[in-house]
Amino acid sequence: MPGLLVLMGSGETSPTMVEIHRAAARTLRAGARAVLLDTPYAFQENCADISARACQYFARSVGLDVEVAPAITGADWVFSGPGSPTYALDRWAGSGVAGDLRARIRAREGVTVLASAAACTAGLATVPVYEIYKVGAEPHWREGIDLLEPLGLQAVLIPHYDNAEGGTHDTRYCYLGERRLSRMERELPPGTAVLGLDEHTALVIDLESESVRIAGRGGLTVRRPGAQTVLPSGTRLDLAELRRLAEGGAGGPVPALPEPETPPAEVTLEESIQSCEELFKAAADRPDLVAAAQAVLDLEAEMVKWAADTEEDSGGVEQARELMRLLIARLGELAATATQRSQTLPSLVEPLLALRAELRGQGCYDVADALRTALTRGGVTIEDTPDGSRWTTA
Numbered sequence: 001m002p003g004l005l006v007l008m009g010s011g012e013t014s015p016t017m018v019e020i021h022r023a024a025a026r027t028l029r030a031g032a033r034a035v036l037l038d039t040p041y042a043f044q045e046n047c048a049d050i051s052a053r054a055c056q057y058f059a060r061s062v063g064l065d066v067e068v069a070p071a072i073t074g075a076d077w078v079f080s081g082p083g084s085p086t087y088a089l090d091r092w093a094g095s096g097v098a099g100d101l102r103a104r105i106r107a108r109e110g111v112t113v114l115a116s117a118a119a120c121t122a123g124l125a126t127v128p129v130y131e132i133y134k135v136g137a138e139p140h141w142r143e144g145i146d147l148l149e150p151l152g153l154q155a156v157l158i159p160h161y162d163n164a165e166g167g168t169h170d171t172r173y174c175y176l177g178e179r180r181l182s183r184m185e186r187e188l189p190p191g192t193a194v195l196g197l198d199e200h201t202a203l204v205i206d207l208e209s210e211s212v213r214i215a216g217r218g219g220l221t222v223r224r225p226g227a228q229t230v231l232p233s234g235t236r237l238d239l240a241e242l243r244r245l246a247e248g249g250a251g252g253p254v255p256a257l258p259e260p261e262t263p264p265a266e267v268t269l270e271e272s273i274q275s276c277e278e279l280f281k282a283a284a285d286r287p288d289l290v291a292a293a294q295a296v297l298d299l300e301a302e303m304v305k306w307a308a309d310t311e312e313d314s315g316g317v318e319q320a321r322e323l324m325r326l327l328i329a330r331l332g333e334l335a336a337t338a339t340q341r342s343q344t345l346p347s348l349v350e351p352l353l354a355l356r357a358e359l360r361g362q363g364c365y366d367v368a369d370a371l372r373t374a375l376t377r378g379g380v381t382i383e384d385t386p387d388g389s390r391w392t393t394a
Contacts, residue, residue: 002027003108003207005147007122009159009197009218012081012115013057015305016200016268020215021062024111024204025077032076034058034066039091040083040117053307054081072100077111080118086128086142089121098145106150108207114147116159119197120174122147123156125188133175139184151205152243154192161196162218185225193246196221200268201233210239217268224248269316272302273323280327289334289348296327297355304362325370328352332374345393349380353389356382 004024011017028034036058038051051068058064064077072078078101080088092098104110120126125141132139141156148155158181160174170177173196176184185194197203198218205212214220219232222245229245231237267275276299283291303320335348352371359368372382375391383390 002209003104004111005105005151005205005207006111006113007119007157007159007197007203007205008081008113008115009119009161009201009216010116010163010199011216011268012079012113013054014200014269015061016217017202018061020202020204021058021064021113024113025062025064027111028076033074034064034077035069035072035075035079036066037070037072037078037080037097037118038068039070039097040080040085040088042091043084043087050082054079070095070097072097072104075110077113078104079113079115081115083117084130085117085120085126086131088118089126089142089145092121092145101145101147102150105147105207112147119157119159121145123195124149124154124192125156127156127158127174127176127184129174129176132180133171139176139180141184141187148195151207151239153195153246154189155195155246156188156192157195157197159197160199161221162198185223191247193248194221194223195246196223205239212237212239212242222246269302269306269320273299273316273320276302277323277327280330284330284334287334289331290351292327292331292334293348293351293355296324296331297351299324299327300355300358321367324367328367328371328374332376332378335375335378335380345380349375349391353382353391357389 004027006020006024008017008020036051036054038047041047041050044050055066055068058066058079066079069075089098092101101112104112114122117129120129121144123144124146126144128137128140128142131137144156148157158174161172163171163175165171170179172178173181181194195203197220198216201214201216201218201220203212203220204215214231214233214235216233219230219235222229222231222242224246227248276295279298280292280295283289283295299320303317303324306317331348331352335345352375356368356371359365359371375382379393381392383392
Protein backbone atom coordinates (compact mmCIF):
# COMPACT_ATOMS: atom_id res chain seq x y z
CA MET A 1 0.00 0.00 0.00
CA PRO A 2 1.62 3.29 -1.09
CA GLY A 3 2.26 5.93 1.56
CA LEU A 4 0.60 9.33 1.44
CA LEU A 5 0.98 12.45 3.55
CA VAL A 6 -1.97 14.81 3.13
CA LEU A 7 -1.86 18.20 4.86
CA MET A 8 -4.97 20.40 4.79
CA GLY A 9 -5.29 24.10 5.49
CA SER A 10 -8.91 23.82 6.69
CA GLY A 11 -12.29 22.38 5.72
CA GLU A 12 -11.20 18.84 6.49
CA THR A 13 -14.75 17.55 7.05
CA SER A 14 -16.53 19.85 4.63
CA PRO A 15 -17.86 19.21 1.11
CA THR A 16 -14.87 21.09 -0.36
CA MET A 17 -12.45 18.32 0.59
CA VAL A 18 -14.50 15.20 -0.19
CA GLU A 19 -12.76 14.37 -3.47
CA ILE A 20 -9.33 14.74 -1.90
CA HIS A 21 -10.30 12.33 0.89
CA ARG A 22 -11.77 9.90 -1.63
CA ALA A 23 -8.60 9.93 -3.73
CA ALA A 24 -6.53 9.10 -0.64
CA ALA A 25 -8.98 6.39 0.46
CA ARG A 26 -8.75 4.70 -2.94
CA THR A 27 -5.12 3.80 -2.18
CA LEU A 28 -6.17 1.68 0.81
CA ARG A 29 -6.51 -2.08 0.68
CA ALA A 30 -9.81 -3.78 1.46
CA GLY A 31 -10.49 -3.96 5.18
CA ALA A 32 -7.96 -1.24 5.99
CA ARG A 33 -8.07 0.12 9.55
CA ALA A 34 -8.90 3.83 9.74
CA VAL A 35 -8.23 5.78 12.94
CA LEU A 36 -9.26 9.27 14.01
CA LEU A 37 -7.03 10.96 16.60
CA ASP A 38 -9.24 13.31 18.60
CA THR A 39 -6.34 14.70 20.65
CA PRO A 40 -6.32 18.33 19.37
CA TYR A 41 -9.89 18.90 20.59
CA ALA A 42 -10.06 16.28 23.38
CA PHE A 43 -10.23 19.03 26.01
CA GLN A 44 -13.48 20.44 24.62
CA GLU A 45 -16.81 19.62 26.24
CA ASN A 46 -18.26 18.73 22.84
CA CYS A 47 -15.42 16.37 21.95
CA ALA A 48 -17.73 13.39 21.48
CA ASP A 49 -20.02 15.37 19.19
CA ILE A 50 -17.11 16.54 17.00
CA SER A 51 -15.85 12.96 16.68
CA ALA A 52 -19.32 11.65 15.85
CA ARG A 53 -19.80 14.24 13.11
CA ALA A 54 -16.37 13.51 11.67
CA CYS A 55 -16.96 9.75 11.64
CA GLN A 56 -20.34 10.31 9.99
CA TYR A 57 -18.70 12.50 7.35
CA PHE A 58 -16.09 9.89 6.46
CA ALA A 59 -18.67 7.09 6.40
CA ARG A 60 -21.22 8.90 4.25
CA SER A 61 -19.04 11.07 2.01
CA VAL A 62 -15.81 9.07 1.71
CA GLY A 63 -16.89 5.48 2.37
CA LEU A 64 -14.49 4.97 5.29
CA ASP A 65 -15.45 3.23 8.52
CA VAL A 66 -13.43 5.24 11.03
CA GLU A 67 -12.80 4.49 14.71
CA VAL A 68 -11.74 7.01 17.35
CA ALA A 69 -8.61 5.78 19.09
CA PRO A 70 -5.85 7.27 21.29
CA ALA A 71 -3.06 5.47 19.39
CA ILE A 72 -2.28 4.70 15.76
CA THR A 73 -0.46 1.36 16.02
CA GLY A 74 -1.65 -0.90 13.21
CA ALA A 75 -3.63 1.84 11.47
CA ASP A 76 -3.55 2.05 7.67
CA TRP A 77 -5.22 5.49 7.59
CA VAL A 78 -4.81 8.15 10.26
CA PHE A 79 -6.65 11.44 10.50
CA SER A 80 -6.43 14.34 12.95
CA GLY A 81 -7.84 17.82 12.61
CA PRO A 82 -9.16 20.85 14.48
CA GLY A 83 -8.42 22.04 18.00
CA SER A 84 -5.30 23.28 19.77
CA PRO A 85 -1.88 22.50 18.23
CA THR A 86 -0.07 22.82 21.57
CA TYR A 87 -2.55 20.61 23.42
CA ALA A 88 -1.98 17.94 20.77
CA LEU A 89 1.80 18.35 20.93
CA ASP A 90 1.92 17.88 24.69
CA ARG A 91 -0.25 14.74 24.62
CA TRP A 92 1.39 13.19 21.58
CA ALA A 93 4.86 13.67 23.03
CA GLY A 94 3.86 11.95 26.27
CA SER A 95 1.96 9.10 24.65
CA GLY A 96 4.42 8.23 21.90
CA VAL A 97 2.01 9.19 19.10
CA ALA A 98 4.45 11.87 17.86
CA GLY A 99 7.13 9.23 17.38
CA ASP A 100 4.67 6.87 15.70
CA LEU A 101 3.64 9.58 13.24
CA ARG A 102 7.27 10.28 12.36
CA ALA A 103 7.90 6.56 11.94
CA ARG A 104 5.05 6.31 9.43
CA ILE A 105 6.55 9.04 7.28
CA ARG A 106 10.10 7.64 7.51
CA ALA A 107 8.82 4.19 6.50
CA ARG A 108 6.75 5.74 3.67
CA GLU A 109 3.78 3.66 4.84
CA GLY A 110 0.06 4.28 5.24
CA VAL A 111 -2.11 7.33 4.64
CA THR A 112 -1.62 10.17 7.13
CA VAL A 113 -4.04 13.10 6.92
CA LEU A 114 -3.44 16.08 9.19
CA ALA A 115 -5.56 19.21 8.95
CA SER A 116 -5.92 22.60 10.62
CA ALA A 117 -4.46 22.36 14.16
CA ALA A 118 -2.93 18.93 13.54
CA ALA A 119 -1.32 20.12 10.29
CA CYS A 120 0.19 23.02 12.24
CA THR A 121 2.33 20.50 14.17
CA ALA A 122 3.83 18.91 11.05
CA GLY A 123 6.89 21.19 10.74
CA LEU A 124 9.96 21.69 12.89
CA ALA A 125 8.12 24.44 14.78
CA THR A 126 4.46 25.05 15.55
CA VAL A 127 2.35 28.20 15.88
CA PRO A 128 0.69 28.23 19.34
CA VAL A 129 -2.34 29.94 17.85
CA TYR A 130 -4.67 29.75 20.86
CA GLU A 131 -2.06 31.24 23.16
CA ILE A 132 -1.13 34.09 20.82
CA TYR A 133 -4.43 35.00 19.18
CA LYS A 134 -6.90 34.28 21.95
CA VAL A 135 -4.89 34.62 25.17
CA GLY A 136 -2.48 37.38 24.18
CA ALA A 137 0.84 35.61 24.64
CA GLU A 138 3.91 37.11 22.99
CA PRO A 139 4.52 35.64 19.53
CA HIS A 140 6.68 32.53 19.85
CA TRP A 141 7.14 29.04 18.42
CA ARG A 142 6.69 25.63 19.95
CA GLU A 143 8.71 22.65 18.80
CA GLY A 144 6.81 20.63 16.20
CA ILE A 145 6.76 16.90 15.55
CA ASP A 146 8.52 17.61 12.22
CA LEU A 147 7.03 15.11 9.81
CA LEU A 148 8.65 17.13 7.02
CA GLU A 149 12.22 16.38 8.11
CA PRO A 150 12.22 12.77 6.74
CA LEU A 151 11.20 14.30 3.42
CA GLY A 152 14.19 16.61 3.37
CA LEU A 153 12.15 19.73 4.10
CA GLN A 154 13.33 22.20 6.73
CA ALA A 155 10.09 24.07 7.14
CA VAL A 156 7.16 25.06 9.31
CA LEU A 157 3.62 24.60 8.09
CA ILE A 158 0.97 27.28 8.62
CA PRO A 159 -2.66 26.35 7.83
CA HIS A 160 -5.46 28.89 7.39
CA TYR A 161 -2.87 30.90 5.47
CA ASP A 162 -5.36 33.08 3.57
CA ASN A 163 -7.85 33.47 6.43
CA ALA A 164 -9.88 36.66 6.17
CA GLU A 165 -12.22 36.37 9.17
CA GLY A 166 -10.74 39.44 10.83
CA GLY A 167 -12.26 41.90 8.38
CA THR A 168 -10.74 45.07 9.84
CA HIS A 169 -7.65 43.32 11.25
CA ASP A 170 -5.17 40.94 9.71
CA THR A 171 -5.96 37.26 10.46
CA ARG A 172 -3.93 35.74 7.66
CA TYR A 173 -1.29 33.14 8.42
CA CYS A 174 -3.32 31.18 10.99
CA TYR A 175 -4.52 34.35 12.76
CA LEU A 176 -0.99 35.74 13.17
CA GLY A 177 -1.11 38.50 10.58
CA GLU A 178 1.89 39.85 8.72
CA ARG A 179 3.38 41.79 11.63
CA ARG A 180 3.59 38.83 14.00
CA LEU A 181 4.62 36.29 11.37
CA SER A 182 7.47 38.52 10.15
CA ARG A 183 8.71 38.81 13.72
CA MET A 184 8.46 35.07 14.32
CA GLU A 185 10.22 34.19 11.05
CA ARG A 186 13.38 35.86 12.36
CA GLU A 187 13.40 33.42 15.27
CA LEU A 188 13.42 30.30 13.08
CA PRO A 189 16.65 28.35 12.47
CA PRO A 190 18.58 29.63 9.42
CA GLY A 191 17.39 28.05 6.21
CA THR A 192 13.85 27.35 7.44
CA ALA A 193 11.01 27.98 5.01
CA VAL A 194 7.37 28.73 5.77
CA LEU A 195 4.84 26.59 3.91
CA GLY A 196 1.55 28.50 3.96
CA LEU A 197 -1.45 26.32 3.16
CA ASP A 198 -4.65 28.15 2.22
CA GLU A 199 -8.05 27.23 3.62
CA HIS A 200 -9.93 24.42 1.85
CA THR A 201 -6.65 23.40 0.22
CA ALA A 202 -4.47 20.30 0.50
CA LEU A 203 -0.80 19.49 -0.01
CA VAL A 204 -0.72 15.85 -1.13
CA ILE A 205 2.66 14.08 -1.05
CA ASP A 206 3.04 10.58 -2.49
CA LEU A 207 5.75 9.16 -0.26
CA GLU A 208 6.67 6.37 -2.67
CA SER A 209 6.96 8.27 -5.95
CA GLU A 210 7.83 11.57 -4.20
CA SER A 211 5.30 13.38 -6.34
CA VAL A 212 3.51 16.41 -4.96
CA ARG A 213 0.25 18.08 -5.91
CA ILE A 214 -1.79 21.01 -4.64
CA ALA A 215 -5.55 20.45 -4.61
CA GLY A 216 -8.59 22.40 -3.44
CA ARG A 217 -9.64 26.02 -3.62
CA GLY A 218 -6.44 27.90 -2.79
CA GLY A 219 -2.72 27.35 -3.02
CA LEU A 220 0.52 26.66 -1.20
CA THR A 221 2.89 29.55 -0.54
CA VAL A 222 6.58 28.73 -0.12
CA ARG A 223 7.89 31.69 1.83
CA ARG A 224 11.54 32.58 2.39
CA PRO A 225 13.05 35.82 3.75
CA GLY A 226 12.42 38.45 1.10
CA ALA A 227 10.78 36.09 -1.41
CA GLN A 228 7.88 33.75 -1.88
CA THR A 229 6.48 31.39 -4.51
CA VAL A 230 2.76 30.64 -4.77
CA LEU A 231 1.78 27.21 -6.08
CA PRO A 232 -1.92 27.35 -7.04
CA SER A 233 -4.36 24.47 -6.97
CA GLY A 234 -3.66 22.06 -9.80
CA THR A 235 0.12 22.40 -9.48
CA ARG A 236 2.09 19.16 -9.79
CA LEU A 237 5.78 18.87 -9.03
CA ASP A 238 8.17 16.44 -7.43
CA LEU A 239 9.45 16.56 -3.90
CA ALA A 240 12.93 17.57 -5.06
CA GLU A 241 11.47 20.67 -6.70
CA LEU A 242 9.54 21.56 -3.55
CA ARG A 243 12.76 21.16 -1.55
CA ARG A 244 14.54 23.46 -3.99
CA LEU A 245 11.89 26.12 -3.55
CA ALA A 246 12.01 25.75 0.23
CA GLU A 247 15.78 26.13 0.17
CA GLY A 248 15.51 29.33 -1.86
CA GLY A 249 16.66 27.91 -5.17
CA ALA A 250 16.57 30.08 -8.29
CA GLY A 251 13.86 29.84 -10.84
CA GLY A 252 10.34 31.03 -11.48
CA PRO A 253 7.07 29.67 -10.16
CA VAL A 254 6.15 26.10 -11.02
CA PRO A 255 3.42 26.18 -13.68
CA ALA A 256 -0.09 25.17 -12.64
CA LEU A 257 -1.33 22.07 -14.43
CA PRO A 258 -4.93 20.88 -14.71
CA GLU A 259 -6.26 18.43 -12.17
CA PRO A 260 -8.15 15.98 -14.41
CA GLU A 261 -9.34 13.54 -11.76
CA THR A 262 -10.70 16.22 -9.41
CA PRO A 263 -13.87 18.16 -10.24
CA PRO A 264 -13.98 21.92 -9.69
CA ALA A 265 -13.76 22.83 -6.02
CA GLU A 266 -17.08 23.33 -4.28
CA VAL A 267 -18.06 26.69 -2.92
CA THR A 268 -17.69 27.31 0.79
CA LEU A 269 -20.65 27.56 3.15
CA GLU A 270 -20.07 31.30 3.50
CA GLU A 271 -20.32 31.71 -0.29
CA SER A 272 -23.48 29.60 -0.37
CA ILE A 273 -25.04 31.71 2.39
CA GLN A 274 -24.31 34.89 0.44
CA SER A 275 -25.67 33.40 -2.78
CA CYS A 276 -28.94 32.26 -1.16
CA GLU A 277 -29.41 35.65 0.46
CA GLU A 278 -28.90 37.44 -2.87
CA LEU A 279 -31.32 35.08 -4.63
CA PHE A 280 -33.93 35.70 -1.94
CA LYS A 281 -33.57 39.47 -2.17
CA ALA A 282 -33.87 39.40 -5.95
CA ALA A 283 -36.99 37.22 -5.73
CA ALA A 284 -38.54 39.45 -3.05
CA ASP A 285 -37.94 42.54 -5.16
CA ARG A 286 -39.82 41.14 -8.19
CA PRO A 287 -41.79 39.83 -6.15
CA ASP A 288 -41.62 36.08 -6.81
CA LEU A 289 -42.69 34.22 -3.67
CA VAL A 290 -42.00 30.79 -5.14
CA ALA A 291 -38.41 31.72 -5.98
CA ALA A 292 -38.00 33.31 -2.55
CA ALA A 293 -39.20 30.12 -0.87
CA GLN A 294 -36.81 28.09 -3.04
CA ALA A 295 -33.89 30.25 -1.85
CA VAL A 296 -34.82 29.34 1.74
CA LEU A 297 -34.99 25.66 0.80
CA ASP A 298 -31.59 25.91 -0.88
CA LEU A 299 -30.15 27.48 2.25
CA GLU A 300 -31.56 24.68 4.41
CA ALA A 301 -30.03 22.12 2.04
CA GLU A 302 -26.62 23.76 2.42
CA MET A 303 -26.96 23.59 6.22
CA VAL A 304 -27.57 19.84 6.01
CA LYS A 305 -24.67 19.44 3.59
CA TRP A 306 -22.24 21.21 5.93
CA ALA A 307 -23.54 19.70 9.18
CA ALA A 308 -20.45 17.49 9.60
CA ASP A 309 -17.99 20.37 9.36
CA THR A 310 -15.87 20.30 12.54
CA GLU A 311 -14.29 23.73 12.15
CA GLU A 312 -15.07 25.35 15.47
CA ASP A 313 -14.23 28.99 14.75
CA SER A 314 -16.14 29.51 11.51
CA GLY A 315 -19.66 29.45 12.95
CA GLY A 316 -20.95 29.02 9.39
CA VAL A 317 -23.89 26.73 10.13
CA GLU A 318 -25.10 28.98 12.94
CA GLN A 319 -24.80 31.98 10.61
CA ALA A 320 -26.89 30.11 8.04
CA ARG A 321 -29.48 29.26 10.69
CA GLU A 322 -29.78 32.89 11.73
CA LEU A 323 -30.18 33.99 8.12
CA MET A 324 -32.84 31.34 7.54
CA ARG A 325 -34.82 32.70 10.50
CA LEU A 326 -34.69 36.21 8.99
CA LEU A 327 -35.67 35.00 5.53
CA ILE A 328 -38.56 32.97 6.92
CA ALA A 329 -39.85 36.03 8.76
CA ARG A 330 -39.52 38.02 5.57
CA LEU A 331 -41.48 35.35 3.70
CA GLY A 332 -44.32 35.83 6.15
CA GLU A 333 -44.33 39.57 5.43
CA LEU A 334 -44.30 38.95 1.69
CA ALA A 335 -47.18 36.52 1.97
CA ALA A 336 -49.20 39.07 3.96
CA THR A 337 -48.79 41.77 1.31
CA ALA A 338 -48.77 39.65 -1.85
CA THR A 339 -51.23 40.45 -4.59
CA GLN A 340 -53.32 37.76 -6.25
CA ARG A 341 -53.12 35.89 -2.99
CA SER A 342 -55.29 32.96 -4.00
CA GLN A 343 -52.96 32.09 -6.87
CA THR A 344 -49.59 32.57 -5.20
CA LEU A 345 -50.26 31.25 -1.71
CA PRO A 346 -50.53 27.49 -2.40
CA SER A 347 -47.29 27.41 -4.38
CA LEU A 348 -45.60 29.26 -1.50
CA VAL A 349 -47.08 27.42 1.46
CA GLU A 350 -46.65 23.84 0.22
CA PRO A 351 -42.84 23.95 -0.09
CA LEU A 352 -42.63 25.79 3.24
CA LEU A 353 -44.68 23.05 4.91
CA ALA A 354 -42.29 20.48 3.42
CA LEU A 355 -39.35 22.48 4.80
CA ARG A 356 -41.03 22.64 8.23
CA ALA A 357 -41.57 18.87 8.23
CA GLU A 358 -37.91 18.31 7.34
CA LEU A 359 -36.75 20.64 10.09
CA ARG A 360 -38.94 18.85 12.64
CA GLY A 361 -37.56 15.53 11.47
CA GLN A 362 -34.02 16.80 12.16
CA GLY A 363 -34.98 18.06 15.60
CA CYS A 364 -34.72 21.75 14.62
CA TYR A 365 -37.97 22.57 16.41
CA ASP A 366 -37.02 26.17 17.17
CA VAL A 367 -36.57 27.02 13.49
CA ALA A 368 -39.69 25.04 12.55
CA ASP A 369 -41.69 27.02 15.13
CA ALA A 370 -40.30 30.27 13.75
CA LEU A 371 -41.48 29.25 10.29
CA ARG A 372 -44.97 28.47 11.62
CA THR A 373 -45.12 31.83 13.40
CA ALA A 374 -44.11 33.64 10.21
CA LEU A 375 -46.83 31.87 8.23
CA THR A 376 -49.40 32.66 10.92
CA ARG A 377 -48.54 36.35 10.67
CA GLY A 378 -49.06 36.07 6.94
CA GLY A 379 -52.57 34.73 7.47
CA VAL A 380 -51.87 31.00 7.16
CA THR A 381 -53.10 28.68 9.93
CA ILE A 382 -51.31 25.34 10.29
CA GLU A 383 -52.89 22.29 11.91
CA ASP A 384 -50.70 19.26 12.68
CA THR A 385 -52.56 15.95 12.32
CA PRO A 386 -51.48 12.27 12.42
CA ASP A 387 -51.68 12.32 8.62
CA GLY A 388 -49.49 15.43 8.28
CA SER A 389 -49.86 19.18 8.40
CA ARG A 390 -52.82 21.01 6.93
CA TRP A 391 -53.18 24.71 6.26
CA THR A 392 -55.94 27.19 5.81
CA THR A 393 -56.10 30.93 5.25
CA ALA A 394 -57.61 33.30 7.78
